[in-house]
Amino acid sequence: MSTLIIGLSISMLLFLLAAGLTLIFGMLGVINFAHGALYMLGAYLAFQAHATFGSFWPALIVSPLCLAAAGLAIERLTLRPLYPRTHEFQLLATFGLILVIEEVVRVVWGLDYRHLTPPPGLTGSVALFGSDIARYRLFVIGFGAAVIAALFFGIERTKLGLVLRAASVNPTMAATLGIDVNLVRSLVFALGAGLAGIGGTIAGPLLPIQLSMGFTIILDCFIVVVIGGLGNIKGAVFGALLIGMTRAFGQLYAPEWIDIATYVVLLAVLLVRPQGLFAAKERLA
Amino acid sequence: MRMRVSGIAAATVATLMACVGPAMAQDSFKIGGVLPLSGAFGIVGENMRRGAVIALEERDNKVLGKPIQVIWEDSETSTQVAVQKTTRLLSQGVHTIFGEVSSGSTLAMMKLTEQRKVPHIVTLSADDRITGADKTRYAFRTSNSVAMENAMIGEFARRQKIAKVYGIVADYQVGRDMWTALKADLATKNIAIAGEDFTPIGTKDYSILLDKASKSGADGLMLLVVGGDVVTSLKQGADVGIKDKMKVFGTMLMDETLGQAVGPGSIGINSTLRYHFTERSPRNQKFVAAYRAKYNEYPSQYAGEAYDGLSWWLDTVETTGGWDKEKWVDAFANSTRFDSVEGVKKMRRCDNQASQIGLFGTAVAGTGELPPVTMKITETFGAETLFKPCS
């Protein structure tokens, strides 16, 4: 039972990262290799905000906002001119972005590990089902669930969500209906980047904040979104749960096989349903 | 057809071989420093570089009457890149190779330095093969070996009267080898193994493993993980108060640098230390003063070991009075550093491993000028308890 809770917390962290990646793909058709770098930048910004304001909560607001702003700029400057071209150019641009973002972080924060403490009240642990579980993990689960709910509500129930869905299914048609597709794309990229910022901030108290943190996490995100079906929030939730639980229960029984098990699950999904488990005609939601 | 082409090529090669013979004028002493200056070990490499720089400045950047020129290369925490950069440095005719951090990189570089007959100074990598199965005439280690670290950990467990140990071990060869050796040592000391887990390098969640350990009935937890995983596991362990349930210890598991990354949860973690700035030897006091003046912080264990090894090497080169690499190597193999930062270090001619004392410390809250998490030396082990005699 405690394994389930820990698995859930791993899943939520994975989801926060994968959601941005999958949203960006759904709307822009771009696989954002720089998503991990954005997440890392988010963690450093959170560290900086924490150091400046002396608390975790402002960091959880400042870091995603900064990332969203950076996302706007990145989309305008590097991706927008590339939509008409083939995929490899977009991949290349995001590859270049990784190098640039890492350089910026190296110059600003150096190579030292940075540290983020959980907010007061969320430190320490509670005994649940015979195990000690960190309070912060329970918060991560709750927060992740809230983000999922917000994303679903936003995309399924609001006018903005309708516009997003329309623009992702058929950009040309949406444009003729008077939707500013470029603006929608910018906003979605900013939203995705903001989610990376949230992910970085939330991960801060759990994982070391360092330059290579984005490099290792991006593959996990790919796995999650590919399993769920690219561009699909429902799929990302499912993929995150599947991988999070595989990790948690794997640690219980055979930790040294976890990584391979993850890939086997992934390849099995790809072979049976190459487009992912939740691929629908609509790429969003 | 192809045979003929390669025959012609061979003939060409043979002709061109005749017209070579670079007579080198020694206008500087070139050191090739291969260190991870980026990637997961970037912070370690950067500290080693800083320590090495102090060793050079201490002698006004000169040896044998010529200026010292250091070419630093970033291995990007990748053996592949380390090898690539070393090959290039060797092709530029360096007189000494200095590095690396990861044992795998060091071992791969040793093949190259042996091939090119260039002295190679190792001040951090701990794998036993470096001065054991794969030792070479040209590579020297002035720092600790895994066997030495293991001996300290076993001795620590015995002195702390730990009855049962649980092992969380990074799933790679060095980790597994070290754990196997340690288990054998613990068995001789009547310390039981409560359980073990091998976990991939880069594991992002240790809480299940920590939970398993805390329920295993063990009173000691050996955390044998590397790089960022040290921080991950300790951070997540701190959240569930693991160190209040059992003694947590390991090799290079905690120091001031890691303490900064883990935060207050570090207090009470026990670890071997390769070097500590509080050592009271005169050379160390001088080094710490110079280091603080230059970098405005206390030297880390990586910096200290780098300084110590490199200054020892350069002093030895100086004593030979000439530019013969073979003589340097012979001299170093037979040298004893009476005033190293950690007292006497003696290079063992049999395996090019420096015998030396060992340190064990526990993390405490730093006071005054000290870093927020500071290591307090709790045990000092004599060289005689840590090294088996050379065979």
Added chain:
Amino acid sequence: MIARETLAALTLGAVALSVRLLWPDDGTLYFAMLVMIWSIFALGYDISFGLTGLLSFGHAAFFGMGAYAAAWTMQRGGAGFGTGLAAAMLMGAVLALAFAALATRVSGLFFALMTLMLGELVSLIMTTRLRGLSGGVDGLPGVPRPDWFGVDFFENRHFYWVVLALFLLTLLACGLLRRSPLGQALLAVRQNPVRAGQLGLDVALHRLIAVTVSGAFSGLAGALLAGLMMYAGPQTLGWRISGDVVIMAVLGGSGTLIGPVLGVVLVEALREWLSLYTQHTYGLIGLIIILCTLYLPRGIAGLWKARA
């Protein structure tokens, strides 16, 4: 246009030869060998990507496994360097065939993702499960170089001839391939697979062939790199290596014969040259990649073509 391609290839060969004759210092030779080896990799990669239109992100697996295959045959099997290279090509080809058989079931970006994941799986298995074979994260140091005709190939100025010869052979082979019916057919598959199929071309089979050949050259490059460094390690299997080769091919001008080579020269030269002046090499390279992506859609080769 074909004549111009030949001319460009000849120029490349001449440059590579003159480097050996005019600047035979070790550092320069080493750099030139690195460029040639990566060029073989990029040329091989472009058979899959530029020629056939399959954007693979798993080529590091063929490259790295080529290095391991060479190391195994030479270190454990006691075979010579030639056999090592052949084993590497075979390994690259077989692995590529397996990747392609799985990944050509999907198209476009999914092909890229699938190959990426397969590559990571190979990397993972090699690093964590087959430690005995691969040397784990430490890799296998001490990969030998040839010992032909009593020449000491551990000297870079001698090993250079081996690398140069294989580079020229690869250039020749790729040039020929592009002009052969097979090359033309692959181009047709890239431009319009539906039409190609309706003309009687077995599209799936030709895709398999393209990736397999591409894998063989990648394996060759990996083995040569192992020879140059006297080391085979798991980092060569990682996805950043796959990324590097995509970057080089596209920056240089994918789909042309010499484009991939130009891309390798550009990236390696930038790395070398920038690191002399600044600590921020990688950031600047990143910036240059972005700028090239934006303003040089056909790569460096395209620039040259536009002017000519």
Added chain:
Amino acid sequence: MTAPALSCRDVTVRFGDFTALSGVSLDVAAGATIALIGPNGAGKTTLINALSGRVALAAGTIALDGRDITGLPAHARARAGLGRSFQIINIFPDMTVEQNLRIGAQAHRFRLQPFWRPAAAWPELAAQARAMAEMVGLADMLDQPVGRLSHGRQRALELGLTLMAEPRVLLLDEPLAGVGRQELAATVALIDRVRRGRTVLLIEHNMDVVMALSDEIVVMMAGQVLMRGDPASVRADPTVRRAYLGDGEAA
């Protein structure tokens, strides 16, 4: 009695929940030209796709000259003598006319494409390309990149490409779509030339062309064959007039 050149039995094609073809059976006698008409969405192109191997069948069989080809992939059907053209022009966009046709020639000539000699080492490939260019009226523009050709010329090239595989049975999907008024007569004449000696299944909306070229007409609706007959009787049939000719001719 000889087997029909092309025949399908109970062919059903589904896309998800949508049934595009349900139980279509059709025989085309050797040497005949049959026109396929019907409103948009009737399943004409889907039928051609099913016959040529682009879409998989949910049920049914397809035979070419009496030989079952149901499970064969598109390229194998092409090798067996079944050629097709596309409604949207489908050629190799970044090549010249000659390169396009040469691909057709070598695709037909080699099962596995050789790699050890330049394509120029097989002069007959270029000769075949040239001959085809002459046949479809493109002889004077062999070196032109196909992007520069007019629509009608591209149609001619597409037809030429299809013919390179020396098909005995031709499936032509709206071969006049997008062809301008000036080029119409020439293109129709070309099709008329091409159909001689071959079995042809033709989708076309221009009823004048249909009447002039076809021996028989098959009317499709909602994924099924509505009726089949000679041009005159189909034109006269009241059901067809109501369902299709009445309002659909312009479509």
